[in-house]
Amino acid sequence: MxxxxxxxxxxxxxxxxxxxxxxxxxxxxxxxxxxxxxxxxxxxxxxxxxxxxxxxxxxxxxxxxxxxxGFAHVWDVDIELEKEKKLVIEFFKSQKLTTEIAKHFINVGFDSMESLLYLNVHILDDIEKFNKVNWLPGHKIRLQQMFSNIDENVKKFYMEYEEGAKNNMDYNCIRVNERNGEIDDTY
CATH class of the missing domain: 1.20.1280 (Monooxygenase)
Structure with a gap:
């Protein structure tokens, strides 16, 4: 206060x-x-x-x-960061991975689409250890496939996202609770 x-x-x-x-x-x-x-x-x-x-x-x-x-920009930056995190969650969902797995990456600091581009399959074990979880074998294989071709997967996601926006499909990518700036993933 x-x-x-x-x-x-x-x-x-x-x-x-x-x-x-x-x-x-x-x-x-x-x-x-x-x-x-x-x-x-x-x-x-x-x-x-x-x-x-x-x-x-x-x-x-x-x-x-x-x-x-410039204070207004600093004050509003949390909302922009939450939108970016929401986009990361939507990307993982588009790869048929759960919101929970996406949050494991966000917890480690890979909370933007740009940061995901720097990842490869070799870091997956570190992310799993940091979050103190054991991913299911099917999820781990899906993650390995996703990060072995991350550039193409991100491009494809953005194309689908833009196409969805043109067709007014609800991707729910930018649903951020405006009152407290938290991600709303209750859909």
Whole structure:
């Protein structure tokens, strides 16, 4: 909670500093700050968020991102990472492997499609040991086949993904819970 409060104070200070610098007359800058606070209050009343501080930071990043010197990008990066992890899970599912096996790779840090391109069959034992699991023989063979030709498998996946997007098929690749940024794999 203190972390969010500190972040909120930082963002609030940055936005106010930018607004004050842009507006020369003092009365006008006070009106702008008052307008910002009123707008925030109205949005909070409309949305009724469970976590007001988190909502305020989101609101400021979405509406005043250019005033925050890159902070909005840092704040939103978790959502992008979760989307990438979801894509990795979908890739494993397209190879007829379980979500659980995909999560074993994510746990080791291979949490993007790009990172999967650097893997080969020789690292599979290390990933299995790190996660303290024993994959079923059929899954291990499927993984060996997948990583022996990983470049082609990734290309094929992206082609199918893009084709699915064109045909409005629901790949569920980008379903991320917007409230907490976690992967939603409950389908």
């Amino acid at each position: 203190i972390k969010y409060f500190n972040v909120l104070c930082y963002i609030y200070f940055e936005v106010l500093t930018k607004l004050v610098k842009k507006m020369s007359p003092k009365n006008y800058s006070r009106r702008a700050v008052s307008k910002l606070l009123n707008c925030l209050s109205e949005e909070i009343e409309k949305q009724q968020p469970k976590n007001v501080i988190h909502f305020m930071v989101d609101f400021l990043c979405k509406n005043y991102g250019s005033h925050l010197r």
